[in-house]
Amino acid sequence: MLQDLINALSLGSIYLLFALGMSLVWGTVGILNFAHGAIFMFAAFVSSIITDQVRLPLPALIVIGAAVGALLSVAVQMLAFQPIMRRAKDHRSGEMQILIGGIGVAAIPLAIAEEVTGSNPFGFAGSSYVTSTFSLLGVRVTSTQLMVVAAALVIGIGVIVWLRFSRSGLALRSIGVDPETASLMGVNRRVLSLSTMAVAGGLAGLAGVLLTYNLGAITPESGDVLLIKAFAAVILGGVGSMAGVIVGAYVLAAAETIVLTQTSGLWVDAVSFGFIFAVLLFKSEGLFGRREVRRT
Amino acid sequence: MIAWYDTNIILIQSTFVGLLMALSLQVPIRFGVFSFAGIGCYGIGAYVAAIMTIRYEWPAVAAIGAGMLIAGVVGYLLALTVRRLGGLYLGMATIAFDLIVGVLAVNGGDLTGGPSGLFGALADVTTLHLVLISAVVVGLLAYSERGAIGRRVEAVREDPELAASMGIDVRRHRQAAFVISALLGACAGGLNVLLRTTIAPTDIGFSLVVLALTMIIVGGSRSWAGALIGAMIFTWLPSFLEFSGQWQKVIYGVIVALAAIWVPGGLLGMMTDAYRSWQRSRRDAGSGDGDRTPLGSRAEGTPA
16 A cells, blocks of 8 residues: 555656646647657667766756756747747647647657667666665565655645745746737747746756666657656646646545556556546546636 | 659558648647547557458458447547547546556457457558549548638637537537547558558557647647648658668657647648738739828738
8 A cells, every 4th residue: 555655656756757747838839849758858869878978977967957958948938839839820729739749749759769679678788876675564665666756745845835935936927818918018928938938848848867767668659658757747727827736746646546457457548548538528627727718 | 653652552542641640639629629449549540451351351440440339439429428528638547558458459359359459350441542532531620620610619719618609509519529539540550551461469559649639739739731731741851861770769759749830830830821921912912002101001910
């Protein structure tokens, strides 16, 4: 039982690290980035290639992963989303095209990684970091799990505090509510959107490296799976609410762990899809979200 | 010709199945409903047709018909459940629906064959049947793009409030979009499983949604012809990209990304635009020879 709790906690932390960036961008800049999963995977993939050549410790790989994620995310924003937004005739049709554009862009890093690895799982065999396992009260905890949980909680709470109390956080929130007025008040939307995308990409990269350490290896396709789960977590908590996404990620992980331990395991995927469906139908603003105000 | 047909029979069949599948996503988009439920219904149609053929040895028409009937009912119920959702949220809810169909297929036990799927759905479906069905579907859809029906659909898509004020029942049209999409998807799924004789849960995953979507995006989402162009490109592209060997998938990804970002109207939209501007320039040149009034040419030159 305690073991399941630990597993749910570390699983939820991975979901959280991944979903934080997605939720941040969606709730403020208004972009649902479908390339987020590919960015996550590619950051881990690049780190894996580098550590095959040079024997690197964990902090170095985390920095590399976060940097690759941030760079990719900025590139996607500049090359794909900004041109789409410039040409879209209104916010609604732009939203759709960004969704489709994200799916299209995501195919490129996925194809590259699949080509190089032959669709096989890749890991950090060359890294100098070795996971150590502790045994407490009959519960097995790995050092990576502890790190994942700590990173998720610190960064999650950090983002909340930053959004609520800093000037740049205020500016970012104002974009989410009314971009026009925010620009008139001297908020540089372009720069702020780009840096938000960079932060989101960096978080995705961090999640990629940590998850790869945690599981030992991941496949190129794992980004797609996480994307749907993160979407479920964001929807569950409420779009635009950072506290919501934290709760959403852990609730989803807990529910999945329960299903995993009680059934044959094949039903696990239905949990996130079911959550998405049920929340959208019965409480579309999520647990903590504000009701969406359609701007005209 | 005959030899070419024989060697490419699989690709020819895939083109038509792809066309029907792409249409099942395109019809709701034309109605202004951003629903991906057609792919879930493709799965329903494929599994029902396979089960009916393998277990009960129903003839192909009945097996596919049963799949379409069930998918149509599911599509209608789905339309009732998600009627309050719009835009992005509707899109994601219907993607979740598609993935749930996949999970049900994995967990269906003996009925759906579990993770390995179903084998040996042999039936007497031929390419001719497939072509005839596609022709009928395209004919009906082409008819729905013209005249009064076409204008109604356009009004429902572009401005639902305006459409309602003109006496168009927007709700009914949206429900119709769901049901038509479900029927087309199930038809494509049923035909495909009886031609290929197998179906597995991995065949109806997220990648199928992406494939059908890319067909429409690259081809064009406004008309059936766009879906046809898209289905042709994405069925035949892999064999043309063979020269590029390893990097085939990367090129494929680049094409999709470029189309999604820079050509929102798809190839069909691009061709229509080019044709229109060519016509306009010809007309301008023609009137330039006679007594050309500055006023007239300016009126012609204003962008539509």
